[in-house]
Amino acid sequence: MKEWLAPGLVTSQLTRSGEDRSYRRMPPWPWKMGQEVFLQNRRAICGTKGGQSSCVCCVRRDEAVVCGIVGYIGYRNACSVLLDGLKRLEYRVYDSVGIAVNNSKKIEIIKEASMVSDLERIVKEIAPSGTQGIGNARWANHGGFSVVKAHSCPSRDKHFILAHNGIIENCSELKETLLAEGFNFTSERDTEVIAQLLMKFYDGDVLKALTSLQGQLKGSYALAIVDEEDMDHIYCMRGGFPMVLGMGEGESLCATDTLAILPYTKNVISMDDGDIAELSSQGIKLYDAKGSPLQKKNFFIDWDLSSAEKRGYPHFMLKEIHEQGGAFRSTLEGRLINGGVDFSGELALNEEVIKRLRAIHLVACGTSYYASLIAERAFERWCDLDIKVDVASEYRYRNIRLSPNTLAVFVSQSGETADTLAAQRRARELGAYSLAVTNAQESTLASCCDDVLLLKAGPEIGVAATKTFTGQIAVLYLLAIYIAKMRGTLTPRMEKELIDELIRLPYKIEATLEREHVVEELASNFSGSQSFLFFGRGISYPVALEGALKLKEVSYIHAEAFAAGEMKHGPIALIDSNVPVLIVAPKDSLHEKTLSSIKEAKARRAPVIAVGFDGDEQLANDASHVLYVPPTREEFSPFVTVVPLQLLAYYMAKKRGCEIDSPRHLTKSVTEE
Numbered sequence: 036m037k038e039w040l041a042p043g044l045v046t047s048q049l050t051r052s053g054e055d056r057s058y059r060r061m062p063p064w065p066w067k068m069g070q071e072v073f074l075q076n077r078r079a080i081c082g083t084k085g086g087q088s089s090c091v092c093c094v095r096r097d098e099a100v101v102c103g104i105v106g107y108i109g110y111r112n113a114c115s116v117l118l119d120g121l122k123r124l125e126y127r128v129y130d131s132v133g134i135a136v137n138n139s140k141k142i143e144i145i146k147e148a149s150m151v152s153d154l155e156r157i158v159k160e161i162a163p164s165g166t167q168g169i170g171n172a173r174w175a176n177h178g179g180f181s182v183v184k185a186h187s188c189p190s191r192d193k194h195f196i197l198a199h200n201g202i203i204e205n206c207s208e209l210k211e212t213l214l215a216e217g218f219n220f221t222s223e224r225d226t227e228v229i230a231q232l233l234m235k236f237y238d239g240d241v242l243k244a245l246t247s248l249q250g251q252l253k254g255s256y257a258l259a260i261v262d263e264e265d266m267d268h269i270y271c272m273r274g275g276f277p278m279v280l281g282m283g284e285g286e287s288l289c290a291t292d293t294l295a296i297l298p299y300t301k302n303v304i305s306m307d308d309g310d311i312a313e314l315s316s317q318g319i320k321l322y323d324a325k326g327s328p329l330q331k332k333n334f335f336i337d338w339d340l341s342s343a344e345k346r347g348y349p350h351f352m353l354k355e356i357h358e359q360g361g362a363f364r365s366t367l368e369g370r371l372i373n374g375g376v377d378f379s380g381e382l383a384l385n386e387e388v389i390k391r392l393r394a395i396h397l398v399a400c401g402t403s404y405y406a407s408l409i410a411e412r413a414f415e416r417w418c419d420l421d422i423k424v425d426v427a428s429e430y431r432y433r434n435i436r437l438s439p440n441t442l443a444v445f446v447s448q449s450g451e452t453a454d455t456l457a458a459q460r461r462a463r464e465l466g467a468y469s470l471a472v473t474n475a476q477e478s479t480l481a482s483c484c485d486d487v488l489l490l491k492a493g494p495e496i497g498v499a500a501t502k503t504f505t506g507q508i509a510v511l512y513l514l515a516i517y518i519a520k521m522r523g524t525l526t527p528r529m530e531k532e533l534i535d536e537l538i539r540l541p542y543k544i545e546a547t548l549e550r551e552h553v554v555e556e557l558a559s560n561f562s563g564s565q566s567f568l569f570f571g572r573g574i575s576y577p578v579a580l581e582g583a584l585k586l587k588e589v590s591y592i593h594a595e596a597f598a599a600g601e602m603k604h605g606p607i608a609l610i611d612s613n614v615p616v617l618i619v620a621p622k623d624s625l626h627e628k629t630l631s632s633i634k635e636a637k638a639r640r641a642p643v644i645a646v647g648f649d650g651d652e653q654l655a656n657d658a659s660h661v662l663y664v665p666p667t668r669e670e671f672s673p674f675v676t677v678v679p680l681q682l683l684a685y686y687m688a689k690k691r692g693c694e695i696d697s698p699r700h701l702t703k704s705v706t707e708e
């Protein structure tokens with residue numbers, strides 16, 4: 036049965052005027068009882084309250100998502116650091132925000148706000164001056180606000196305040212036990228269950244209480260905790276939900292997303308599941324799940340903070356599409372030495388291990404999986420190895436044979452995708468050498484794998500992956516060239532030819548972007564379509580898959596992709612004049628065959644959009660519309676052919692008035708299975 040939770044009342048006045056920015060994509064007023072609307076882009080159902088005309092909106096519990104936590108202790112005004120951090124997390128959907136900051140020797144909790152800007156207004160009035168605090172932006176799951184003052188246990192007088200992200204799966208059982216032991220609850224929140232449990236274990240030693248608490252919680256969580264009786268510390272715990280710690284001079288920070296703390300420090304530590312951290316203005320102490328001291332490597336995040344801002348673009352997605360040339364250059368930077376690929380300074384994977392390899396597995400989800408499918412063709416072409424590509428959610432449950440001679444590559448822009456992490460654990464247990472290809476140095480994936488290759492693409496804020504997609508292909512191609520060279524399957528001449536073209540690619544991506552207006556116009560023609568079909572052959576097949584995924588993610592248009600050779604085996608039945616067909620058709624070794632697919636679709640009166648190389652006049656004859664891109668080598672065509680598909684998805688979504696940067700039901704990192 037679906038369970039509905041009420042994040043709040045929406046008055047008729049608000050909904051009519053549309054004043055409240057948290058209620059987007061509203062259907063025309065009046066809403067009907069039972070009608071679906073979108074609250075902060077999440078699905079909600081309308082009802083009435085007490086027979087009045089006001090409207091209650093409820094959100095489905097299984098659509099609950101999490102947002103973020105920020106914590107600060109040091110010498111600055113904690114409120115401004117927390118508000119600034121929460122603003123940087125705004126791109127992750129949330130419905131409520133709150134902060135808890137020390138103010139004249141007590142902790143002030145300021146919450147009940149739906150937007151950070153509302154919270155800012157309230158904070159200005161109270162003006163707390165403290166230099167320690169935690170903040171939480173959150174989408175409601177167990178009842179909304181999550182900063183809880185855990186003083187409801189009458190037999191104790193200690194005060195803990197928790198910011199919690201994630202979902203505690205065994206919440207009901209824990210609550211039942213606590214109720215039987217005489218604990219009282221003031222809310223339905225799972226956060227309060229954690230807080231009460233902490234009170235139960237607390238006997239004056241917070242660390243001991245936290246280790247006991249850790250042993251009881253099932254589910255995924257990141258916690259930041261302050262204690263009103265000890266305002267010199269913040270405690271953090273991680274169990275399946277990311278948490279990074281920032282070390283500054285005379286200050287320490289924590290956050291569920293590095294972006295929130297980057298203005299204050301670029302020196303970060305990534306917590307692993309089971310870790311407990313004690314933050315003070317003097318520094319950070321780490322403990323393992325048993326409470327024993329722990330040493331951890333810290334990272335320097337060299338992201339330019341302004342790259343996390345829109346810089347005049349209407350959406351992050353568009354900005355990130357445009358950043359692909361620059362991101363590509365940084366991916367190559369420092370990795371091309373003496374005309375060849377050199378990872379010797381980055382990878383522990385040495386020539387001896389590479390020569391012993393028998394197989395390479397590429398494992399990922401979503402867009403990262405499509406990037407892996409593209410790279411598969413390059414590995415096949417250049418290396419003499421068995422290549423297997425799989426989605427992480429399948430790979431982790433299969434009876435796969437792995438050995439130390441298998442290189443298992445896990446591709447994930449966030450490095451926090453639950454299925455990818457689980458697949459990596461399994462591959463490691465079975466003896467494979469694991470390598471992370473990720474954009475997040477401080478991520479769980481990076482810390483769990485034997486080796487890491489970073490995309491260096493800079494922060495990607497738009498939920499739909501764009502520049503990290505091209506970044507992933509670029510890194511995987513470099514890896515394929517590196518491995519092939521070490522195994523003697525790629526001649527120096529061939530390597531040079533590949534490198535020369537790789538260096539030219541950022542310019543070709545940028546030249547493709549200059550033709551953006553053509554795609555924008557085309558999007559106007561097709562934005563009313565109900566359904567789209569994408570086709571591609573060879574290396575263009577995964578490009579078609581990615582194009583279809585982008586379109587459905589951001590514009591909510593039904594889109595499916597097939598290998599062009601499969602057209603006659605079923606999909607052709609769907610083709611008619613109402614279904615636009617997009618065919619990725621660069622002039623490659625399979626071009627003639629792709630042209631015949633265009634003709635097949637055209638013969639069934641479908642409007643055919645082809646993506647092809649400049650100068651390919653045949654395409655102009657055969658297709659209804661052509662999106663031309665600069666020509667490149669066959670292996671590299673995805674870098675340019677994907678760009679018009681990304682732009683098409685963007686402009687279709689824009690014309691349809693969709694929430695482009697945070698599409699419904701999607702999150703930037705999928706930390707649950």
Ligand code: F6R
Nearest residue numbers: 401402403447448449452499500
């Ligand atoms: C698509 C998209 C998702 C992700 C997928 C894997 O635009 O963003 O399909 O690619 O959730 O995420 P990562 O790469 O973080 O493992």
